[in-house]
Amino acid sequence: MSEDIKTFTISVYTENNIGLLNRISAIFQRRHINIESLTTSQSEIDGVNRFVIVVNVTKTNAEKIVKQIEKQVETIKAYYHTNEETIFTESCMFKIKSELLFDEPQIQNIIKESNTRIVTVNKEFFVLEKSGRRHEIESLRRDLNVFGIMQFVRSGRIAVTKEEMKITELLMAFNNQ
């Protein structure tokens, strides 16, 4: 009986430590699991970092990985969630030749219809920015690709969960021990 492979968002709350990224990525590497995206940032708690890691694995493997991540001394707590259990987004940027903005009026429609923001415009190029789901970004890229894109970059997924994260309580409990 083989289990389905699904997309899971792994959220990890950690102490801010330089070596930890290495330890966490090694957990995936050892098991030959490709990291689809990895983002780290400050979390809602001062001094606590949050990793958002997206992987395509079975639920059993997601569970095992989360336990291995939690085992690391500087991990405060780790969770895994399905797409349905999170609210997530990615963002992207396009750099495009400025002349196209005037030569190809269609581009202006694309920008308007896709809710894309113009970050900057100068004589040589203009820059667009959009956040959204992967398919929205992909369709925008396809549309703009017809006219030529100088540079394209997409970020990893960032996500918040529908369920409550009780990290503050966890940390309080430690202080009150």
Next chain:
Amino acid sequence: MLRIMKTQTINNKQEVASKTERITGSEAIIKCLIAEGVDILYGYPGGAIMPVYDELFKFQDQIHHVLTRHEQGAAHAAQGYARISGKVGVAMATSGPGATNLITGIADAQIDSTPVVCITGQVPSHLLGSDAFQETDIVGISTPVTKWNCQVTKSEDIPEAIAKAFYIAKSGRPGPVLVDITKDAQFGELDFEYKKCTGIRSYSPVPKTKQLAIDAAAELINKAKKPLIVWGQGVILGEAETELKTVVEKAGIPAAWTILGASALPSTHPLNVGMVGMHGNYAPNKLTNECDVLIAIGMRFDDRVTGDLNTYAKQAKIIHFDIDPAEIDKNVKTDIAVLGNSKESLAMLAEALTENAHDSWLQEFKKLYDIEFESVINEDLNPTKEGLTMGEVLKQINMETKGNAAIVSDVGQHQMIACRYADFNITKSNITSGGLGTMGFALPAAIGAKMGAPDREVVAIIGDGGYQMNIQELGTIFQTKVPVKIVVLNNEFLGMVRQWQQLFFDKRYASTEMTNPDFVTIAKGYHIDGKRVTKREELADAVKEMIASKDSYFLEVCVEKEDNVFPMIPAGASVSDVRLS
């Protein structure tokens, strides 16, 4: 780094500080070690750790440094010390090759959950990342094989880093920790105050045992007709030997052990049914697939224990006691998981169990033992053929030591024979490289073990292959006069690999035959008395002489060249398919 250490200060719990004094980083390192109760450490000096060695010289009345002949020897000696004493072993090395030479020992300690703190010197911080002389990224290299590691570049960060290192190494599921300290941090000064670490907010080493889980486990066990306990090193690390005995006796459950669990319950205990795993005993392997409740305690269902997972104990309900949540459902899906420290969990379990006996079930173990005795054990221990067997050497050692020795074994055929046949009356007596299978482990580990328990007889049992992987440590034995007994079981082969070649590679003995030197002469070169035995009639006296010796002693026994170890579960086969020949 400073910023990071500062934030950690807030997140750790520490004892109240004593008064401060202005000292150098290297003196602080020694004072931290002394404050942690370290009186012995193993290591090898070199450029980037020299300031610390200079301080060791000044503090030699309080802390004893053992100069090994190779850093790998230092790491294994620290492991041997930790395994026999239950205390944290300490190894020290310089940067670059000194640090990388520790890695095998660190990896061994990681997979066998041994508390070891390694301190390495590092090039001065302004040279970090410049490919300086003897610079390696040891924090990067050691990350996958340490429980925790860190680099210290500021003198004032030393006490806290070392306090954390000791706390993390020993607490919860123990493991190796590495602290890399730059030379400028060793030379620089700090206001020294030492506060032991007593907690880290992101780290909960011991999950609390839940009464509900205990009750569920007890209910299953109380109803079981054919329960089987398989315990591992978790019992020894949790110092739960008495609690295990109580559980086993109260519920009358046959109990088997993994290689690292050996000696937690005496070999002679009537409910001790032997070792599980690839070369374990016939009965517990076979009956793993017949029990109705399998109670795993402080063991991790290693592949050498389970064989093929798809056919492992499928008929049984599985109860898994462990301190490490990551072990639950890792390899074998459990029905009831009991998290927590084994001492506490087993005491709670004992309370909840009803008194019971399983005589007819126990008889099945006896029956299978008899089969194993007839087809394997008898010929191993009481051979009728001319050549000496490894088993009869163990039998002789048992007789001379009355089962009270600590046996330190290396890796291979002799290791399996030692674990199968050594009598263990006392806990923490089977010191061997289980998870990593590190050849070269035994000689240095025996040094550490003897120093960690000077009153105990320590017998290293080593194959001719593994012996030569760290044979240089004879120099350490000579210099320190540590009275370890060394037995080399010489079959002039890398025996276990040869056995596999015979069984699975049509006897193509590729690079397994060894042309060996005169081992006795080598021992004598280090002024270690020794003897070579080639005939059965010489064996008893030679073992007697070795055990009677007040000093270190070397005994080479030339055994049958092409003996095999049985029973055997071929790699990937089911525990039910354990072979007797």
